[in-house]
Amino acid sequence: MADVIAAIATAPGRGGIGVVRVSGPNLAGLASALLGRLPQARFATHAEFIGEGGKAIDKGIALYFPAPASYTGDDVLELQGHGGRVVMEMLLRRCVALGARLAEPGEFTRRAFLNDKVDLAQAEGVADLIDAATEVAARCALRSLRGDFSAVIDVLIKQVIELRMLVEASLDFPEEDIDTTDEQASRERLGKVRTDLTRALTKGRQGSVLRSGLQVVLAGQPNVGKSSLLNSLAGEDLAIVTAVPGTTRDAVKQTIQIDGIPLNIMDTAGLRDTGDEVEAIGMSRAWQAIDRADALLLVVEAAQGITMREREIIARLQRRVPLVIVFNKIDLSGVAAQSIVPDDSAAETHVWLSAKTGEGMDLLRSALLSIVGWEAPGEDVFLARERHLVALSLAADHLGRAEAVLAQTELFAEELRLAQHALCTITGEYSADDLLGVIFSRFCIGK
Numbered sequence: 001m002a003d004v005i006a007a008i009a010t011a012p013g014r015g016g017i018g019v020v021r022v023s024g025p026n027l028a029g030l031a032s033a034l035l036g037r038l039p040q041a042r043f044a045t046h047a048e049f050i051g052e053g054g055k056a057i058d059k060g061i062a063l064y065f066p067a068p069a070s071y072t073g074d075d076v077l078e079l080q081g082h083g084g085r086v087v088m089e090m091l092l093r094r095c096v097a098l099g100a101r102l103a104e105p106g107e108f109t110r111r112a113f114l115n116d117k118v119d120l121a122q123a124e125g126v127a128d129l130i131d132a133a134t135e136v137a138a139r140c141a142l143r144s145l146r147g148d149f150s151a152v153i154d155v156l157i158k159q160v161i162e163l164r165m166l167v168e169a170s171l172d173f174p175e176e177d178i179d180t181t182d183e184q185a186s187r188e189r190l191g192k193v194r195t196d197l198t199r200a201l202t203k204g205r206q207g208s209v210l211r212s213g214l215q216v217v218l219a220g221q222p223n224v225g226k227s228s229l230l231n232s233l234a235g236e237d238l239a240i241v242t243a244v245p246g247t248t249r250d251a252v253k254q255t256i257q258i259d260g261i262p263l264n265i266m267d268t269a270g271l272r273d274t275g276d277e278v279e280a281i282g283m284s285r286a287w288q289a290i291d292r293a294d295a296l297l298l299v300v301e302a303a304q305g306i307t308m309r310e311r312e313i314i315a316r317l318q319r320r321v322p323l324v325i326v327f328n329k330i331d332l333s334g335v336a337a338q339s340i341v342p343d344d345s346a347a348e349t350h351v352w353l354s355a356k357t358g359e360g361m362d363l364l365r366s367a368l369l370s371i372v373g374w375e376a377p378g379e380d381v382f383l384a385r386e387r388h389l390v391a392l393s394l395a396a397d398h399l400g401r402a403e404a405v406l407a408q409t410e411l412f413a414e415e416l417r418l419a420q421h422a423l424c425t426i427t428g429e430y431s432a433d434d435l436l437g438v439i440f441s442r443f444c445i446g447k
Contacts, residue, residue: 002074004030005107006100008088009446015083020091021446022100023108027075030098031064034079039064049081049091057090058082072108073115106443113428113440120428121150121388127443128211128383136260137210140383149382152200153426156395159193160420167413187406194399201392204384211383213255213262216368217290220299221309225328228355229299230254230267233364258365266293295322295371297364302327302335302352322371326364327352339363388426395422 004024010017022030031038039045039062051057060081070076079095081087096102106127113123125144132138143149166186218226234254253266290296300310306325314323330337330352337360340350349367353360384392402415 002111004100005103005111006092006095007103007108007446008092009078010083010088012085014085018081018083018088019446020079020081020088020095021103021108022077022079022095023070023072023074023103023111024100025067025074027064027077030095030100031062031077033098034094035062039077041066042069049079049094051090051094052097057094058087068115068117071117072111073117074111103445104441105445106440106447109443109447110440118145119147119150121153121426122147123428123440124385125149125383126447128385130444130447132383133213133255133262134210134257134260137262137383140207140210140381144382149384150427152203152382153423156193156197156200157420157423159189159196160416160423163189163193164413164416164420167409167416183406186412187403190399190403190406194396194403197392197396197399201389201396203381204389204392207382207384208386208389209261210381211385213264214368215292215294216263216265216297217293217295218265218267218297218299219290219313224299224301225355226267226299229297229326229328230265232355232358232361233263233265258369261369263368290321293321295324295368297324297326297368299326299328301333302330303333323348324364324367324371325350328355330354330359331357337363339367391422391426395419398422 002024004022004027006020006022009019009021028038034050035045035047036050037047039047041064043063045062045064046059047062048059049057058081060079063078063080065071065076065078067074079091081091092102109118109123109126112118113120118126122145125141125146129138129141129145132141163186166189218230220226234256253264255262255264257263298310298313300306305327310325325348327335327350331354335352337354338352339360342348342350349371351360351364351367353364355361398415398419402412402419405411405415
């Protein structure tokens with residue numbers, strides 16, 4: 001039998017209202033000792049919170065949710081009092097004195113998962129909703145919490161199961177020949193599952209961008225206007241701007257939003273040959289940031305265009321980073337603001353703008369979103385975590401291998417089984433205890 005847990009469920013600090021949450025089996029005794037009676041189920045009850053010796057701790061609202069119709073699936077008691085730190089700690093200590101223990105991070109939601117109140121993807125949606133950095137991310141997290149993401153995964157799992165049933169029937173009854181019509185039906189069903197899975201993976205990658213943001217690095221030679229571009233994107237003076245080359249010695253970071261999408265912009269030291277030890281360290285860090293970037297803004301002067309030095313920078317890239325070449329200072333060159341995608345490079349965009357006047361900045365914002373494959377989120381985008389994307393990709397790989405061995409029934413059935421297993425790890429049907437420990441340990445105390 002689970003023990004009784006308690007925690008302060010509101011953020012630390014001073015506030016008008018604070019909440020202590022208690023969950024566990026048979027809370028009637030604890031509630032009677034603390035409130036003088038067991039509150040009516042699912043009704044707000046005004047009560048005095050009674051401390052040791054009968055002295056009042058606070059007055060507030062008590063809410064009682066008997067099992068199984070509660071957040072955790074066990075009895076739940078929520079005590080809403082005044083939100084002072086001392087008052088909340090006194091109330092929590094009283095709950096512990098009456099037999100509860102301090103809850104671990106995420107333990108309330110973990111119990112909800114173990115009691116089949118939510119699946120694992122929904123439980124992660126709780127944390128994502130709390131941590132959402134933008135309105136768009138919050139709406140997508142709420143869809144995951146509501147079960148929209150889980151519903152997509154459940155449909156995929158059912159499709160794979162139905163296909164497995166069709167295939168494994170031939171293994172159970174080997175004396176019955178499978179004609180070409182049945183094989184063609186299997187191929188069509190498999191194609192449908194792969195199409196739906198690809199769509200889910202695309203939506204998941206969109207949601208991953210919403211959840212963690214894009215890592216965008218500004219790079220280029222000294223004095224081409226990188227710091228001015230950062231200031232223009234952020235809408236405030238974050239980086240020092242001077243005519244002296246090498247002013248930026250270390251990375252300057254800022255998170256901005258474009259259409260609700262968080263972008264983590266990093267301005268780096270100018271890339272050039274130098275004997276200055278400090279500046280050389282800054283350039284080394286710049287290259288490290290470029291290697292980790294989701295997109296690179298390579299800034300050049302519009303009047304000079306792409307020089308041999310910029311070509312050397314592009315050639316030195318260790319991996320194929322989506323690239324936006326920014327032709328800055330068009331206010332000095334007389335070139336009009338424009339955005340062009342070269343015919344020979346789908347992962348590269350050229351944008352002409354002026355960071356000083358702001359002309360062409362909207363073109364840059366649009367280019368940043370399009371070059372990483374972002375599309376305006378629909379109602380079916382969900383916040384995906386890295387493990388979700390890994391599981392979806394693994395399932396897609398197994399389905400691809402299944403198509404290659406479709407005529408070999410045993411191998412075909414095994415690849416389908418592995419695909420189903422990968423999908424089930426998303427919602428928690430197959431989840432190791434150590435994975436659950438990692439996931440829920442990152443939750444807030446009291447959630």
